[in-house]
Amino acid sequence: MTDVEAPRPKYAQIAEMLRSRIKRGDYPPGSNLPSEDHLARELGVSRVTVNRAVSVLRAAGDVTVKRGSGTVVRSLPKIVRDAEARYAARDEGTGAGEVEARKLNLRPRTDYLEIGQTAAPAEVAQALDIAEGQPVLVRRRVLYANDEPTQMADSYYPWELVKDSAELLQPEAGVGGSLTRLAELGYPPVRFAEDIDVRLPTPEEHQVLQIEATQPVFRIWRVTYSHDRRPIEICDHVMPGHLWTLHYGWRDEASNTRRDQ
Amino acid sequence: MTDVEAPRPKYAQIAEMLRSRIKRGDYPPGSNLPSEDHLARELGVSRVTVNRAVSVLRAAGDVTVKRGSGTVVRSLPKIVRDAEARYAARDEGTGAGEVEARKLNLRPRTDYLEIGQTAAPAEVAQALDIAEGQPVLVRRRVLYANDEPTQMADSYYPWELVKDSAELLQPEAGVGGSLTRLAELGYPPVRFAEDIDVRLPTPEEHQVLQIEATQPVFRIWRVTYSHDRRPIEICDHVMPGHLWTLHYGWRDEASNTRRDQ
Numbered sequence: 001m002t003d004v005e006a007p008r009p010k011y012a013q014i015a016e017m018l019r020s021r022i023k024r025g026d027y028p029p030g031s032n033l034p035s036e037d038h039l040a041r042e043l044g045v046s047r048v049t050v051n052r053a054v055s056v057l058r059a060a061g062d063v064t065v066k067r068g069s070g071t072v073v074r075s076l077p078k079i080v081r082d083a084e085a086r087y088a089a090r091d092e093g094t095g096a097g098e099v100e101a102r103k104l105n106l107r108p109r110t111d112y113l114e115i116g117q118t119a120a121p122a123e124v125a126q127a128l129d130i131a132e133g134q135p136v137l138v139r140r141r142v143l144y145a146n147d148e149p150t151q152m153a154d155s156y157y158p159w160e161l162v163k164d165s166a167e168l169l170q171p172e173a174g175v176g177g178s179l180t181r182l183a184e185l186g187y188p189p190v191r192f193a194e195d196i197d198v199r200l201p202t203p204e205e206h207q208v209l210q211i212e213a214t215q216p217v218f219r220i221w222r223v224t225y226s227h228d229r230r231p232i233e234i235c236d237h238v239m240p241g242h243l244w245t246l247h248y249g250w251r252d253e254a255s256n257t258r259r260d261q
Numbered sequence: 262m263t264d265v266e267a268p269r270p271k272y273a274q275i276a277e278m279l280r281s282r283i284k285r286g287d288y289p290p291g292s293n294l295p296s297e298d299h300l301a302r303e304l305g306v307s308r309v310t311v312n313r314a315v316s317v318l319r320a321a322g323d324v325t326v327k328r329g330s331g332t333v334v335r336s337l338p339k340i341v342r343d344a345e346a347r348y349a350a351r352d353e354g355t356g357a358g359e360v361e362a363r364k365l366n367l368r369p370r371t372d373y374l375e376i377g378q379t380a381a382p383a384e385v386a387q388a389l390d391i392a393e394g395q396p397v398l399v400r401r402r403v404l405y406a407n408d409e410p411t412q413m414a415d416s417y418y419p420w421e422l423v424k425d426s427a428e429l430l431q432p433e434a435g436v437g438g439s440l441t442r443l444a445e446l447g448y449p450p451v452r453f454a455e456d457i458d459v460r461l462p463t464p465e466e467h468q469v470l471q472i473e474a475t476q477p478v479f480r481i482w483r484v485t486y487s488h489d490r491r492p493i494e495i496c497d498h499v500m501p502g503h504l505w506t507l508h509y510g511w512r513d514e515a516s517n518t519r520r521d522q
Contacts, residue, residue: 008464009464012464056461059461059475060460060461083509083511084511087513088513188513189513190512190513191510191511191512191513192510192511192512192513193508193509193510194508194509194510195341195506195507195508196457196506196507196508196509197502197505197506197507198459198477198479198502198503199321199502199503200317200320200321203269203270203273214320214475216477216502218459241458241459241460241477242459242460244458245456245457245458246456246457246458247454247455247456247457248344248454248455248457248509249452249453249454249455250344250345250452250453250509250511251451251453252348252349252450252451252452252453
């Protein structure tokens, strides 16, 4: 048995109390937190303690400090990303990128940073099973919900596969999104694999995603395979950790095997 | 198009250089980083800059500061957690908890903090579809690889289901682990669902997992279902983010549907 007791410092208790007030709706989404002076007086603690407590909330993404408007309660709800469901949804005509925002009645928007031919970076080339520097189509974009950035996503396709698809070379990839285009080109997606890491944002991500340098991001690296295990798409996603819950579901393989016997 | 250029501060460049030296093996796993004074002289920058660079590596989990032994390079490799494969492995007699460590030839160890009856916390009760406070079996443990903590895992089972299983009430749950015991009790696992969040560690996690208060953790909440969508197990995992890559794979449902037609 290990001793797992740890003292609970004052600022952590205050942070917990402010968080439960936010959850309860005392400080609604998009509203300002009371000033630190006000909170210090109300709670009978020092301003330094309140300041440390607010730092905890900032680091956790519960509040954001906006220049000129003080400390603001996060306005986006936690977004659930259901890996399987989002691709299945393309049969209803929706690209995967905006599925989650629509489900929550948030207003989705996609800004395209780059669409065109580029030389495959080492990691992409390896995953696509082509030589480094071979031409690929890159589609770099930033997704928003209610004008708040929710993810950066860079997709890569082997150039030979997609060079004749006018739709993949323009921002709107058409009904059902890029996966539907790949199917039309003779490469239907058959299997997906995602690797998830967590890390601190790079300076670029920190700026584009409007998060603190201390707020962790999810990095999801997806490979889409067609028949014969052929990789047809890489997607490299970077998402503010506090905004997302990632959901995966699967049937038990051991019990499947037994059923088949 | 958005302007995504950002200046790259000196300390970030130094952090990147130190990281590539670690990757190259100049500073091998478990060894000490040269002193900050030494690095400042070698690289021709101020000690303050080196100190900020080392802070970046600490936050990313590349190095740990150990009292009395200076700044030490992380000794565990990145561990891949393949969700589907780890449960399938139980047919070979291995419980899921130690699969990844064994695969990397690391020495696994499990410390049990608590095994016994408890009142179901609200979140657990809801997921198990029982009333809050109803009795559940809890199995709380900390997993290690080469004596370094890699995860905390708390599993919960409806008491009525497991009360007659002597093995589930003791540390070693027997060949194939707890899921094999549930199958023997008439509740084979049929489907798994995992929700992944990222957040900063609580004081307890920070202490047990031996990580910095600023290092994000993965929180994986798994529900295991038997036939008739009956929830039979909850597992609440907390894992240092820098140690793990989470892997999920699945077949495309839209293409499955089309195949079935």
